[in-house]
Amino acid sequence: xxxxxxxxxxxxxxxxxxxxxxxxxxxxxxVRTGGARDAGPxxxxxxxxxxxxxxxxxxxxxxxxxxxxxxxxxxxxxAEVVALPAFLGNRALDARPDSTEVACSGPGR
Numbered sequence: 001x002x003x004x005x006x007x008x009x010x011x012x013x014x015x016x017x018x019x020x021x022x023x024x025x026x027x028x029x030x031v032r033t034g035g036a037r038d039a040g041p042x043x044x045x046x047x048x049x050x051x052x053x054x055x056x057x058x059x060x061x062x063x064x065x066x067x068x069x070x071x072x073x074x075x076x077x078x079a080e081v082v083a084l085p086a087f088l089g090n091r092a093l094d095a096r097p098d099s100t101e102v103a104c105s106g107p108g109r
């Protein structure tokens with residue numbers, strides 16, 4: 001049978017491994033007209049222009065697959081080709097967008 005000190009060491013080691021393997025939290029990227037952010041995730045709940053990306057394309061380039069891109073209630077134009085690696089939703093994360101639109105243009109749209 002293992003000594004109490006050895007058991008404590010094993011439990012601490014298992015806890016450290018679990019903490020290191022825990023997934024990172026998904027980030028949020030806010031988008032609104034006049035947004036000035038150009039790098040990093042947005043602070044949750046802050047819809048000031050300084051905390052928002054100015055275009056859907058800019059937010060899509062910054063986002064990763066587990067992230068969320070949230071849109072301010074307005075029309076968002078998207079003329080360039082954009083791959084959406086993240087969840088796309090409106091500001092309220094509501095099923096009914098309430099005046100949030102994405103207008104895409106270009107071939108095949």
